[in-house]
Amino acid sequence: MKVLVTGDRGYIGAVLVPFLRAAGHQVDGLDVGLYEGCDLLGGPDPIGDRAPRDMRDVGPEELAGYDAVVCLAALSNDPLGHLNRDTTYSVNLDGTLRVAAAAKSAGVERFLFASSCSLYGAAGSEAVGEDAELFPVTPYGETKALAEKELSKLADDNFSPTYLRNATAYGASTRLRLDIVVNNLTAIALTTGQIRMESDGSPWRPLVHIEDISRAFLTALEAPRELVHDEAFNVGRPEDVVQVRDIAEMVGEAVPGSEVSFAEGAGPDLRNYKVDFSKLGDTFPELKLRWTVRDGVEELAAAYRQHGLTLDDFNSAQFVRLRRINQLLELGLVDDQLRRQTTDQFPAPVLEETH
Numbered sequence: 001m002k003v004l005v006t007g008d009r010g011y012i013g014a015v016l017v018p019f020l021r022a023a024g025h026q027v028d029g030l031d032v033g034l035y036e037g038c039d040l041l042g043g044p045d046p047i048g049d050r051a052p053r054d055m056r057d058v059g060p061e062e063l064a065g066y067d068a069v070v071c072l073a074a075l076s077n078d079p080l081g082h083l084n085r086d087t088t089y090s091v092n093l094d095g096t097l098r099v100a101a102a103a104k105s106a107g108v109e110r111f112l113f114a115s116s117c118s119l120y121g122a123a124g125s126e127a128v129g130e131d132a133e134l135f136p137v138t139p140y141g142e143t144k145a146l147a148e149k150e151l152s153k154l155a156d157d158n159f160s161p162t163y164l165r166n167a168t169a170y171g172a173s174t175r176l177r178l179d180i181v182v183n184n185l186t187a188i189a190l191t192t193g194q195i196r197m198e199s200d201g202s203p204w205r206p207l208v209h210i211e212d213i214s215r216a217f218l219t220a221l222e223a224p225r226e227l228v229h230d231e232a233f234n235v236g237r238p239e240d241v242v243q244v245r246d247i248a249e250m251v252g253e254a255v256p257g258s259e260v261s262f263a264e265g266a267g268p269d270l271r272n273y274k275v276d277f278s279k280l281g282d283t284f285p286e287l288k289l290r291w292t293v294r295d296g297v298e299e300l301a302a303a304y305r306q307h308g309l310t311l312d313d314f315n316s317a318q319f320v321r322l323r324r325i326n327q328l329l330e331l332g333l334v335d336d337q338l339r340r341q342t343t344d345q346f347p348a349p350v351l352e353e354t355h
Helices: 013-022 078-083 085-105 139-154 181-192 210-222 244-254 278-283 293-307 311-315 321-330
Strands: 002-006 026-030 068-071 110-116 124-128 160-166 168-170 194-199 204-209 231-235 241-243 259-267 273-275
Touching: 002 013, 013 026, 013 210, 068 085, 068 210, 078 085, 078 321, 085 110, 085 139, 110 139, 110 210, 139 160, 160 210, 168 181, 168 210, 168 293, 181 194, 181 204, 181 244, 181 293, 181 311, 194 244, 204 210, 204 244, 204 273, 204 293, 210 231, 231 278, 241 244, 244 259, 244 293
Parallel strands: 002 026, 002 068, 068 110, 110 160, 124 273, 160 231, 168 204, 194 259
Antiparallel strands: 204 241
């Protein structure tokens, strides 16, 4: 297939694009370029003179000839979502729908949307399936839920959206993020000797490795249309629905000498939910998600050591999305809606020294 991936220069995209290409697909990317230079171990493959592109400006003529669009582009976590609620809605909802409408107008048949299990929000102690009522507790979760609802209205005989509700991602990527729980705890253990938790460790989290996310996207992309048309799938494994304290224990084993500590006032987190992944396995029995959380922690620790990750790196804008965005805002390189104010490539993240 000829596939366009929006957000191809992000954390998941840096893994997904080569994964799809290795499976024989022709893959192009579309990305606004906010995170250029936010790299681990050399970063993603160079893109040459490809111009940055905001998905909120995409037209049908740019999508003509593609068989599928994979929409990863988004403000990708809760802290970013809280920075400016209007901007989060502009990017995650309006931008997604702009690309989808353009794709449909251009005759693109498949649209794979990177949704999130965070739209279950405060679902409680029972494992929730795709038919559960949604309780998003953040602007990020709200935009994912609304985008699914609006995309479903576009579904017809010629346009087939699929909603892949990823569990909380983890794993090494050449476009690394440290603002997600497994990546964060492993990095801070390695750089400080402390496994510092912002909650009391009791919340439940469904987790999934980014390579397994890529594996699920490939399976949905290649699946018969009738299996995926206007369908949502939780992406993850039941054995990887764990409490945050369990992650801390795994990190402690992978980083000898590290100790668990709690942030002042640490308490329960509203984002507390278990997820039922049986629909994914029942629909695609051939799909085998391969990564355990423990293996992912060990992979991350090895990648951090190879990179020579330091506490200065950990505290810099290089690997924390909110810090990078704030840096671009302070430099006047984006406006408050995160629209680029220059056609030049953004400078590499500024390292903030830790004393």
